[in-house]
Amino acid sequence: MGLAQKLSGRSASVSTETACPSNAMDLSRIIAVYTQLSTLSILLVSVAVLVGIHFLSCLLQHWSAQSLPGPFPWPIIGNAVQLGNTPHIYFSKMARKYGDVFQIKLGSKPIVVLNGDSIRQALITKGADFAGRPDFESFKCISEGRSMAFGNYSEHWKLHRKVAQTTLRTFSTRNIHTKQTFENHVVSEVKELIHLFLRKTQKTKYFPPHHYLVVSIANIMSAVCFGNRYSYDNFEFQQVVGRNDKFTKTVGAGSIVDVMPWLQYFPNPVKTLYGQFKELNIEFSEFIRAKVVEHRKTIESNIIRDMTDAFIAALDRGLVGAPGVCLDKEYVTPTIGDIFGASQDTLSTAVQWIILVLVRYPDLQKRLQEEVDKVVGRSRLPTIQDQPHLPYIMSLIYEVMRFTSFIPLTIPHCTTTDTSIKGYPIAKGTVVFINQWSLNHDPNKWDQPELFNPVRFLDDHGALNKDLTSSVLIFSTGKRKCIGEELSKMLLFLFTTLLAHQCDFTVEKPPPMDYMYGLTLKPNEFQVAVTLREKSKFVSQGR
Numbered sequence: 001m002g003l004a005q006k007l008s009g010r011s012a013s014v015s016t017e018t019a020c021p022s023n024a025m026d027l028s029r030i031i032a033v034y035t036q037l038s039t040l041s042i043l044l045v046s047v048a049v050l051v052g053i054h055f056l057s058c059l060l061q062h063w064s065a066q067s068l069p070g071p072f073p074w075p076i077i078g079n080a081v082q083l084g085n086t087p088h089i090y091f092s093k094m095a096r097k098y099g100d101v102f103q104i105k106l107g108s109k110p111i112v113v114l115n116g117d118s119i120r121q122a123l124i125t126k127g128a129d130f131a132g133r134p135d136f137e138s139f140k141c142i143s144e145g146r147s148m149a150f151g152n153y154s155e156h157w158k159l160h161r162k163v164a165q166t167t168l169r170t171f172s173t174r175n176i177h178t179k180q181t182f183e184n185h186v187v188s189e190v191k192e193l194i195h196l197f198l199r200k201t202q203k204t205k206y207f208p209p210h211h212y213l214v215v216s217i218a219n220i221m222s223a224v225c226f227g228n229r230y231s232y233d234n235f236e237f238q239q240v241v242g243r244n245d246k247f248t249k250t251v252g253a254g255s256i257v258d259v260m261p262w263l264q265y266f267p268n269p270v271k272t273l274y275g276q277f278k279e280l281n282i283e284f285s286e287f288i289r290a291k292v293v294e295h296r297k298t299i300e301s302n303i304i305r306d307m308t309d310a311f312i313a314a315l316d317r318g319l320v321g322a323p324g325v326c327l328d329k330e331y332v333t334p335t336i337g338d339i340f341g342a343s344q345d346t347l348s349t350a351v352q353w354i355i356l357v358l359v360r361y362p363d364l365q366k367r368l369q370e371e372v373d374k375v376v377g378r379s380r381l382p383t384i385q386d387q388p389h390l391p392y393i394m395s396l397i398y399e400v401m402r403f404t405s406f407i408p409l410t411i412p413h414c415t416t417t418d419t420s421i422k423g424y425p426i427a428k429g430t431v432v433f434i435n436q437w438s439l440n441h442d443p444n445k446w447d448q449p450e451l452f453n454p455v456r457f458l459d460d461h462g463a464l465n466k467d468l469t470s471s472v473l474i475f476s477t478g479k480r481k482c483i484g485e486e487l488s489k490m491l492l493f494l495f496t497t498l499l500a501h502q503c504d505f506t507v508e509k510p511p512p513m514d515y516m517y518g519l520t521l522k523p524n525e526f527q528v529a530v531t532l533r534e535k536s537k538f539v540s541q542g543r
């Protein structure tokens with residue numbers, strides 16, 4: 001019986017029996033009922049007093065001179081409900097009210113949110129102070145707690161990041177030869193993708209391209225990381241790369257389980273999602289580990305076939321950094337996992353947005369095709385060397401990154417020492433959210449930021465305005481800046497240019513730019529039809 005039911009049942013019996021207390025038996029029952037009632041009342045009053053004290057201490061903390069400005073946090077949940085489905089937009093709204101630096105609470109955890117100019121001040125001027133990662137429950141599940149991307153700032157982390165960054169460059173952007181090899185992976189995957197798109201269009205006319213784009217991008221990165229690709233219907237690969245949405249929902253800034261860990265201990269939807277997150281991380285690590293085991297069996301000492309071989313060669317003997325710092329073979333799987341995981345989720349989200357923009361704005365698609373036809377012609381395929389001569393394509397890619405800001409908040413940061421920003425003291429270990437979206441939509445920096453307009457990045461002579469492109473913040477900055485920025489720009493350029501050079505993308509009606517929130521903002525499903533453009537010989541002839 002619930003408390004309310006208990007109370008109403010008791011009060012009904014009290015009212016009838018107190019009307020005619022005829023004997024001692026009745027009197028003792030009445031006393032017993034009153035005693036029970038007063039125990040309940042005392043309990044209720046105590047709870048009310050406790051809530052009141054908590055509420056008052058929240059108010060006092062909120063008003064104290066030292067504390068950062070910010071919205072009032074409710075007891076127990078803090079500001080969790082106010083965040084809604086679009087925390088980055090809520091934060092930008094709060095920044096207009098409280099300034100670029102303000103504080104919220106999620107559960108009982110205080111969180112500092114950085115917006116606008118304060119982001120570069122913190123991440124560059126005070127780089128090391130803001131380079132930590134919080135001690136979140138969800139981060140411990142990634143790569144069995146050995147992830148570089150989700151690991152805290154330390155000498156060990158510095159060595160880990162250095163080896164990841166150097167190896168990644170060696171297999172992508174280091175020189176003309178590495179770029180050429182990377183380009184070959186992109187070209188052969190785009191070719192497969194076009195074949196598939198044409199088959200889908202023939203069969204159903206319009207189809208959702210999302211899943212095929214994910215597999216296509218994951219295949220490019222699989223070629224670089226493991227030296228092989230998978231067919232579009234390979235079940236194991238689909239299981240590994242097809243659940244990015246669940247991953248991204250849990251590690252996105254503001255994920256509930258990280259700030260209210262007690263939600264894991266009784267059945268509720270957050271617990272279910274978190275359970276799936278843990279499971280998919282285990283499966284992901286198992287997939288990568290199997291690749292590493294396979295590579296160790298066949299590796300030859302002086303032939304490095306792919307990135308997995310390179311990490312085995314670098315780490316199996318132990319890599320020594322600052323005194324007492326060493327990375328051993330246990331880090332091969334987590335490092336390759338970081339690179340494969342971070343790249344395929346972000347890049348496939350980017351190309352989904354690019355295709356959406358091409359079909360939503362057919363005029364822009366046409367202008368892009370005209371530019372590539374004029375520079376490249378129809379008798380050969382575009383290459384990475386064409387990039388400096390195709391400013392409109394690059395302006396469209398930058399505008400997609402600025403407008404969608406599809407990683408609106410970075411992976412959460414944390415302060416590594418007592419520090420300050422804009423005169424506000426911030427204690428060591430404070431969780432910090434970086435709102436990239438706020439910079440990309442700042443009306444003081446961008447003319448009509450809510451308008452999708454690629455030519456904003458072109459100067460009067462039609463050249464790319466490098467000052468403006470460097471103002472777009474989507475790869476973060478400072479010590480935690482994305483290590484895949486150069487590779488991403490190269491891949492997005494090639495992928496977009498090859499598709500636009502070869503194909504027309506059409507839709508029945510222009511899709512909206514709606515999305516699902518997470519670490520990456522993923523566009524909602526839309527349908528396209530793909531046809532070959534005139535004189536597209538790519539599919540039948542190859543290169």
Ligand code: HEM
Pocket residue numbers: 148149150161164168338339340342343344346347350407409410411412413434474475476477479480481482483484485487488
């Ligand atoms: C358009 C594509 C991409 C975007 C927008 C992007 C963006 C980001 C962002 C915002 C962060 C978090 C930085 C922070 O916490 O301050 C990050 C971290 C990271 N990214 Fe990317 N990324 C992209 C592609 C890639 C690729 C292709 C790779 C690898 C090949 C990669 C590897 C990483 C790694 C390893 C980290 C962790 C860095 C650290 O914690 O020190 N990313 N990325």
